[in-house]
Amino acid sequence: MLAVVASEAGGFSPISVYGGITNQVVERAGLPRNDVALFLASLAFNSALAVVIYLFFRRRPATLPDDDRLARGPAELDQQAIALEPHDGGTDANLRLDSQRALTLIGLLALGIGSVAFDLNVGLLSISVAVLLTLLSPNAQKNAVDQVAWSTVLLITGVVTYVAVLQKVGTVDMMAA
Helix, strand or coil: CHHHHHHHHHCCCCCCHHHHHHHHHHHHCCCCCCHHHHHHHHHHHHHHHHHHHHHHHCCCCCCCCCCCCCCCCCCCCCHHHHCCCCCCCCCHHHHCCCHHHHHHHHHHHHHHHHHHCCCCCHHHHHHHHHHHHHHHCCHHHCCCHHHCCHHHHHHHHHHHHHHHHHHHCCHHHHHHC
16 A cells, blocks of 8 residues: 555656646646646645555554454465565665665666756656666666566556647647636
8 A cells, every 4th residue: 555655646746757747738728837836745645645554554463363263254264374474675785775776876866856957858867877877887787678567668658658649639728628
């Protein structure tokens, strides 16, 4: 639930696909445009919702009790099979900030600042950051293309293309009127 709320919190960011589309629709409709206020309102609402979700679910036990109250019923549940095991997030060595992670964070920061503060093209800037990271650490990027979720890329590209076609034929303006 928190992952969904977090993605919704960033959904209206001026550098996100949906935030950009929303801001263009607002502008074309002749409404006053404030990208940062829209983003911060979404962020505040979804952050509050995340706190509510956390407070509601933090009272749930991490493991099921040893008694058989939960095992009664039509499908007798094996408590050992459904008990939640604590997840080991990895060793301390995997969580340390190394040079590649630092460069990636700097690249993400440059992408955010460049697109929001200097109104640079997000697509060109993100490709430029990716090329720069690849040039700085070519061995670390060998398997990057294999790890891309291409179905997600195609979905987002399709949505952006669909909205562009709707805008081109005047559907968005007609609906805003």
